[in-house]
Amino acid sequence: MKTLYTAIITAYLALCSLVYAEGAKWISSADNKDEINTWVAFRKDVNIDRVPEHAVAKIAADSKYWLWINGKLVVFEGSLKRGPNPQEGYYDEVDLAPFLKEGDNRIAMLVWYFGKNGFSHKSSGKNGMFFEVDSGDVKIASDSSWLSRVHPAYGTTDAPGPNYRLPESNIRFFADKEIDGWQEMSLEDAGKNGFAASVELGEWGAAPWGEHQKRPIPQWKLYPVKEAKLTRTEGPERDVVQAALPYNMQMTPIITINDPDGGNIVGIITDHTFAGGDTNLRAECVTKKGVQTYESLGWLNGQNILLDVPKNVTIEKVEYRESGYDAEPSGEFSCDNEFYMEFWKKGLRTLYINMRDTFFDCPDRERAQWWGDTVVLMGESFYTFSTSTHALMSKAMKELVNWAKPDGAIYSPIPSGNHYEELPGQMLASIGKYGFWNYYMNTGDFDTIREVYPGVKRYLGLWKLDDTGLTAFRKGDWTWGDWGDNRDIRLIFAGWHYLALEAAADMADALGLPEDAKAYRATMEKVKAGYNKCWTGNAYRHPEYQGATDDRVQALAVISGIAGADKMDAIFSLFQTQYHASPYMEKYVMEALFQMGHGEYALDRTKRRFEKMVNDKKYTTLFEGWDVGGFGGGSTNHAWSGGTLTVLAQYLCGLSPLEPGWKTFRIEPHPAGFKNASISVPTVKGTVKSAFVVDGDKFRLTISVPADTTAMVYMPEFTKDKKIKVNASESLTEYASGSEFKHPEKLTLKFGPGEYSIEAE
Numbered sequence: 001m002k003t004l005y006t007a008i009i010t011a012y013l014a015l016c017s018l019v020y021a022e023g024a025k026w027i028s029s030a031d032n033k034d035e036i037n038t039w040v041a042f043r044k045d046v047n048i049d050r051v052p053e054h055a056v057a058k059i060a061a062d063s064k065y066w067l068w069i070n071g072k073l074v075v076f077e078g079s080l081k082r083g084p085n086p087q088e089g090y091y092d093e094v095d096l097a098p099f100l101k102e103g104d105n106r107i108a109m110l111v112w113y114f115g116k117n118g119f120s121h122k123s124s125g126k127n128g129m130f131f132e133v134d135s136g137d138v139k140i141a142s143d144s145s146w147l148s149r150v151h152p153a154y155g156t157t158d159a160p161g162p163n164y165r166l167p168e169s170n171i172r173f174f175a176d177k178e179i180d181g182w183q184e185m186s187l188e189d190a191g192k193n194g195f196a197a198s199v200e201l202g203e204w205g206a207a208p209w210g211e212h213q214k215r216p217i218p219q220w221k222l223y224p225v226k227e228a229k230l231t232r233t234e235g236p237e238r239d240v241v242q243a244a245l246p247y248n249m250q251m252t253p254i255i256t257i258n259d260p261d262g263g264n265i266v267g268i269i270t271d272h273t274f275a276g277g278d279t280n281l282r283a284e285c286v287t288k289k290g291v292q293t294y295e296s297l298g299w300l301n302g303q304n305i306l307l308d309v310p311k312n313v314t315i316e317k318v319e320y321r322e323s324g325y326d327a328e329p330s331g332e333f334s335c336d337n338e339f340y341m342e343f344w345k346k347g348l349r350t351l352y353i354n355m356r357d358t359f360f361d362c363p364d365r366e367r368a369q370w371w372g373d374t375v376v377l378m379g380e381s382f383y384t385f386s387t388s389t390h391a392l393m394s395k396a397m398k399e400l401v402n403w404a405k406p407d408g409a410i411y412s413p414i415p416s417g418n419h420y421e422e423l424p425g426q427m428l429a430s431i432g433k434y435g436f437w438n439y440y441m442n443t444g445d446f447d448t449i450r451e452v453y454p455g456v457k458r459y460l461g462l463w464k465l466d467d468t469g470l471t472a473f474r475k476g477d478w479t480w481g482d483w484g485d486n487r488d489i490r491l492i493f494a495g496w497h498y499l500a501l502e503a504a505a506d507m508a509d510a511l512g513l514p515e516d517a518k519a520y521r522a523t524m525e526k527v528k529a530g531y532n533k534c535w536t537g538n539a540y541r542h543p544e545y546q547g548a549t550d551d552r553v554q555a556l557a558v559i560s561g562i563a564g565a566d567k568m569d570a571i572f573s574l575f576q577t578q579y580h581a582s583p584y585m586e587k588y589v590m591e592a593l594f595q596m597g598h599g600e601y602a603l604d605r606t607k608r609r610f611e612k613m614v615n616d617k618k619y620t621t622l623f624e625g626w627d628v629g630g631f632g633g634g635s636t637n638h639a640w641s642g643g644t645l646t647v648l649a650q651y652l653c654g655l656s657p658l659e660p661g662w663k664t665f666r667i668e669p670h671p672a673g674f675k676n677a678s679i680s681v682p683t684v685k686g687t688v689k690s691a692f693v694v695d696g697d698k699f700r701l702t703i704s705v706p707a708d709t710t711a712m713v714y715m716p717e718f719t720k721d722k723k724i725k726v727n728a729s730e731s732l733t734e735y736a737s738g739s740e741f742k743h744p745e746k747l748t749l750k751f752g753p754g755e756y757s758i759e760a761e
Helices: 002-016 187-192 339-352 371-384 390-402 424-431 434-444 446-460 489-510 514-532 552-559 564-575 581-595 597-617 639-652
Strands: 026-028 036-050 057-062 064-069 072-078 089-095 101-111 127-133 138-140 147-150 154-156 171-174 199-202 212-214 230-232 238-259 265-270 283-286 292-296 301-308 314-322 334-335 655-657 664-667 676-683 684-694 698-705 710-714 722-726 749-753 754-760
Touching: 002 127, 036 127, 036 138, 036 187, 057 064, 057 101, 057 434, 057 446, 057 597, 072 089, 072 314, 101 127, 138 514, 147 187, 238 265, 238 283, 238 339, 283 698, 301 314, 334 339, 334 639, 339 371, 339 597, 371 390, 371 424, 371 434, 371 581, 371 676, 390 434, 390 446, 424 489, 434 446, 434 489, 434 655, 446 489, 489 514, 552 564, 552 581, 564 581, 564 597, 581 597, 581 639, 597 639, 639 655, 639 676, 655 676, 698 710, 749 754
Parallel strands: 089 212, 171 283, 664 710
Antiparallel strands: 026 127, 026 199, 036 101, 036 147, 057 089, 057 127, 064 072, 064 101, 127 138, 154 171, 230 238, 238 292, 238 301, 238 314, 265 283, 265 301, 334 676, 655 664, 676 684, 684 698, 698 754, 710 749, 722 754
16 A cells, blocks of 8 residues: 555645646645735746747745745745735736756745735635646646645734734744745655645636736835844843834844743834834744754844843844835935935935835825825925836826726726725825826836726716815815824815816826817816905915914915915915925925925025924834824835935926926026035936036036937026026027927026036026
């Protein structure tokens, strides 16, 4: 009998190692029970006669996976949170050819099944994996020939668990249950370690996973593993080991532990595990006897790793693997103001840790794609990070419209499995001038605009006007205009409505839909008239509103163009006495002040409002509210507070596109009391550079214009009566602009590709 059993196993393992397989299936392990926080290990051996130039694998999993080939880690945390719409997911394409070899190849996958919903994920309800390669002679398909098992070392911690917004669970790892070397062991040894034939669950497209769309964003950027400096603080019963990180980051901790006894729990948290008003993610390692190294694969964020350690356990080393969205901080900014240099630095760090599967509000409490945040983060990204971030923006826009409710109402955060609330103000902002249209102007991505426009039109069709012509109140699911008090909601919504109508009209023009554009602009005129009926002589106030005059609605009136020149003095006076906007909306106040010609006060007000968080030495990131523990739970890593970066780029340095995709762009610096400032912007056309120096009565501007673009330079008003030279020449004939994009009040110079120095003295 033993000989027969051995022969059967040998024959089965030989079948498992065949390269060719028909019809990939969704599979899981026979012992899987679809429980929350389940980890399943898969093994497959293949024999290859010739390695092809490319061998692209199509891989999908609910929810995340790690892939090794021949013992080498190929994908770290593959797959994206579900999904492009409520019924589908995303799949990865991974070229395996660089990792394959002639002869035997060993494929290993570890799949983490969240098994629950969150603000950033909709669970399918079933643990599964799909893997397919069809490249010439190499054909590999997930089916029952793959060996698999629930990995016994992974479990869930005791309470407290993470708050309900997070689909991830706390991970408890039992070191003595690790299957040493399972990624490279023979299939025979895998069988001895509990691996068995996988269970086939359905074809591609089968329920509950549905159809999948190709991953639209790159795999994560992985930074070199680095060692942290340790400090051990003794406690009465257990000690705390602190591993200091250089800044707040997304990372996985790697801990080397020496336990002479085994069976002890080492707790793993960060300084953000209990931040933002809620319990967030943490991990644990249950030790085995002796020295062991454990990497907790569920990423955490923080500035310090904190280990809760028994007295008899030694932490020999703590390392960390930083990871994040595959983008580079390609934009550069400098100025002679120390405060704004620190603001830029913290804003950049906060922005980066709030992008991964989606843009999100914070990396600890929610990881949720709220669209008020997303609009601001997109605006910042155009001036700071490489153009690879554009793919994340397009993904976000498509998800927003594809998750719409049956009546066309859009909501956030999305993707989500347990939260479906329309926030009317944020939704209007998302599809408006600062959201969808700003994306198009910066990218020139016509295909995305064409895809999302029907959703924009449907949503705007839900908005009505009252008998004054003003935007009628739309309750939605959450009447949220901003954090803080004194919110004149009717006018906040009306301002965003006007900006959304303007963007929709521009989209309709671009798409060749003149009747739609005409209808939007007709509605804009009615909203504008209704808004101006709310002018009291000193400020905009809706008749139903009883609180202190809202600075937000004055800002919206200015940046939308609703407010005329005759109202600017009164609005400026109000901005000097009313300070109700949160860090989210303060960006729009700052922009309004620059547009009104009060750049110096804009910079002064912004500094006074943000000074506490920018100068706080404890944090490398910006806060959700004005203080730690403030609005909304008070996270200390909210990138919506970095909107000032966009204003510095667009107004202080004066750069923005005039035509989609930066084909023609504006350079209109507003020094606003600064002696110098320079900026480098990574656009789809190449790097745009601009730098100005104010030296007494002299002004010098140097610019770099990429190939196939045109720069329109609008000289500051204070240079009006000065002698202008371009590259030391007093002749401006060749730079004289035509009527298109000519500024009505400022000297306008037109430049083609090249480097230029413009001096006024």
